[in-house]
Amino acid sequence: MTTEDRPRGPERATGLGQPPRNRRELLRKLVWIGVWLVFMSSPVHDLAAGHHTPSGTAAGWLGLTLFAGVYLLLVFRNMGHPMRRPLVAGLIVGLCLLAVTLCLTLGADWLGLFCYVSVACGAALPLRAAYWAVPATGAVMMLVGLATDATQAWNLLLVVVLIGFAMAGVVQLIRTTVELREARATVAHLAANEERLRLARDLHDLLGHSLSLITLKSELAGRMLPGHPDKAAQQVADIEQVSRQALVDVREAVTGYRRPRLSAELAGARVALTAAGVSAELPAGPDLAGAGEDSEAALAWALREAVTNVVRHSGARRCVVQLLHRQTLDGPMLELCVEDDGSGGSGAPGNGLTGLAERLEKAGGMLEAGGAGQGFRLVARVPPARRGQ
Incomplete structure (x- = not known):
């Protein structure tokens, strides 16, 4: 996914472990972190009350400052250069050891420092690791509480465990939200690509057929001009009509509403083949009993692509178009067969056949194209009707 697909502006909120982008977000993050500093009120009160010797008090302030620094470092772990997991795990272990030391020496x-250890486990560790680390933090606190004040440890145990799991849940929620946003952006990107592909196929099929017919009629008009001005004028009128229809078709293709009809394509194929000097054998009225709109449209595109290739590339003198109902191993199929006696086909399929195969596949059908003796044969099959049509 490109940067253009990512949410911008107010849609992208600053999450845990993500650096703030401006002062407002930094202030919001600091306020959020400051709320949790309430558990440090008891150690601060203990140091301020003068219950320890001067050296013990100084060591306590130093230890508390170091503890708070490591905790904030873990909270802002992605500020600048993100930390690696081994370093995060090492800092959490160091935070836990520092809490154990301060509790055993100062009372x-x-x-309450174990609440911060539990929060750090839930916020900084992967979800599976947090499920083990949070209860382990509670167990360590209980062991330390047995040596200091078991009653207070029991009172804090539920808080330590719940606050750790709650933080792990919040982090998982943020991760899920980010993944959903990225998935939504990816879906939008794929939909845009699909629409570009559809438009490219439509324009190729529309303009390739129309421009080929215009070229043929222009050549005919040029040859008729000296001796048959009336016939040349008729060819020019046909060119104008084809050009106008091509313009309408392109507009419909751009807006996505174009559904070509097989009967109209058969009439257009007859005109194009006759103008190219190709003897055409086409069904008078196509039997489309039970055919859905998508199936008919796919066959119409197949006929247009096949006739365009006959006119432009084959040098054929004769072209036969058949529309049949067949029973295959995949069930009943509506089959369009276009065969000419031209120079045949070789090499890799071009954009037209590739796009046509994609159209037929979407309609539940298939495409077969290749040399047939001295000519070329294209067979397009689609089911008579698809569910939901």
């Missing part, structure tokens, strides 16, 4: 008032 039970410091048991």
Whole structure:
């Protein structure tokens, strides 16, 4: 997915572990983090009350500052250069060891630090690791509480476990939201690509056929001008009509509403083949009993592509078009067969046949194209009707 497909502006919220983009987002993040600092009120009160020696108090302030710094480093772990998982795990272990040391040396008032260890586990570790790390943090706190104040440890146990799992859930929710946004952008990108492909196929089929017919009639008009001005004028009138119809077709293709009809394509094929000097054998009235709109449209595109190739590339003198109902191993099929006696086909299929195969596949059908003796044979099959039509 490109950067153009990613959400911008207010749609992209700053999540956990993501750097703020401006001062407002930084302030919001700091306020969110500051709410959780309430659990440090008990250690701060313990140090301010003077319950320890001067050296113990100084060591306590130093340890508390170091603890807060490591905790904030984990919260802002993706600021600048993201941390690797081993480093994150090492910092969490160090945070836990620092909490154990401070609790065992300064008393039970410091048991609240394990809430931050649990939050760090839920926020910074992968989900599976957090499921184990959060209960382990609670277990370590209980072991430390047995040596300091078991009652306070029991009171904090539920808070430590719940706050860790809650943070893990919030992080997972943020990850899921980000994935959904990326998936939505990917779907939009694929839909745009599909629409471009549809438009490219339509324009190729429309303009290839119309321009080929215009070229043929222009050559005929040029040859008729010296001796048969009336016939040349008729060819010019046909060119004008074909040009106008091509313009209408292109507009319909761009808006996505064009559904070609097989009967209209058969009439156009007769005109194009006759103008090219090709003897045409086409069905007078196509039997489309039970055919859905998508199936008929796919066959109409197939006929247009086949006739365009006959006129432009084959050098054929005769072209036979057949429309048959067949029973195949895949069920009943409506089959269009276009065969000429031209120079045949060789090499890789071009854009027209590739696009045609994609059209037929979407309609539930298939395409067969290749040399047939001295000529070329194209067979397009579609089911008579698809579900939902």
